[in-house]
Amino acid sequence: MSQSNPDLFDQENCALMSARAVYNVEAGETDIYRTALGELVGHYDQLLRQTRRLIRHSDRQELEMNRLNHRLADLARELEYRATHDSLSGALNRAAVIERGERFLARNEMAMIVLDIDHFKQVNDRFGHPVGDAVICGVVDCLQRTLEIPGEIGRVGGEEFTVILPQQNYLQAQEIAERMRSMIANHDFSLPDASRITASFGVSWMPAGAAFATAYNEADAAMYEAKRNGRNRVIRADHLLCA
Numbered sequence: 001m002s003q004s005n006p007d008l009f010d011q012e013n014c015a016l017m018s019a020r021a022v023y024n025v026e027a028g029e030t031d032i033y034r035t036a037l038g039e040l041v042g043h044y045d046q047l048l049r050q051t052r053r054l055i056r057h058s059d060r061q062e063l064e065m066n067r068l069n070h071r072l073a074d075l076a077r078e079l080e081y082r083a084t085h086d087s088l089s090g091a092l093n094r095a096a097v098i099e100r101g102e103r104f105l106a107r108n109e110m111a112m113i114v115l116d117i118d119h120f121k122q123v124n125d126r127f128g129h130p131v132g133d134a135v136i137c138g139v140v141d142c143l144q145r146t147l148e149i150p151g152e153i154g155r156v157g158g159e160e161f162t163v164i165l166p167q168q169n170y171l172q173a174q175e176i177a178e179r180m181r182s183m184i185a186n187h188d189f190s191l192p193d194a195s196r197i198t199a200s201f202g203v204s205w206m207p208a209g210a211a212f213a214t215a216y217n218e219a220d221a222a223m224y225e226a227k228r229n230g231r232n233r234v235i236r237a238d239h240l241l242c243a
Contacts, residue, residue, distance in 0.1 A: 097154035111173030198232035
């Protein structure tokens with residue numbers, strides 16, 4: 001039959017019980033009291049040392065636990081970022097664009113800009129993919145510097161991007177798209193032949209409760225119309241319907 005684990009302070013308890021027994025004796029030799037008191041003092045001192053050691057150990061464990069909790073929180077944020085952002089440009093990825101666009105449209109009106117870099121395949125073919133990657137990052141930087149209101153920038157394809165603009169109407173979105181188009185067209189991408197980069201833009205608008213797919217498809221169609229009309233321009237989806 002196994003014995004139970006000994007009390008951590010078993011010796012101190014025994015000293016306390018002995019001291020109590022001596023205390024209950026109505027009359028006794030002085031040495032008996034002195035011995036009992038000495039043992040009690042010694043074990044009490046040991047108890048204090050053990051308690052301090054346990055407190056220090058507990059403090060170290062608490063600090064380590066806090067450090068681990070902070071690290072776990074950092075890892076969770078990093079994983080969430082990687083799951084929602086494009087690894088090259090830092091813009092939202094396609095899945096995150098759809099999720100946030102659907103969430104915005106469920107509550108508010110929303111404008112959407114879809115843009116595509118003009119002749120991007122030629123950039124990759126002539127200068128290589130590292131230069132093409134630098135162009136993609138440069139375009140995202142132009143979009144971020146131009147967007148001065150709340151909105152979300154995403155990369156939804158190789159050279160195709162979206163800008164989600166909650167609570168913005170057609171005219172506001174068109175003005176933002178024009179500024180973005182101009183920013184890209186005038187930006188120095190440091191291409192080997194010093195050529196410029198342009199992009200074609202399509203703009204759509206949807207009321208609250210509309211489908212995200214509809215907003216995206218209309219902006220995408222407007223963007224392709226901008227391509228057909230000479231590139232480096234902005235076209236609104238509602239203008240297609242009136243044409």
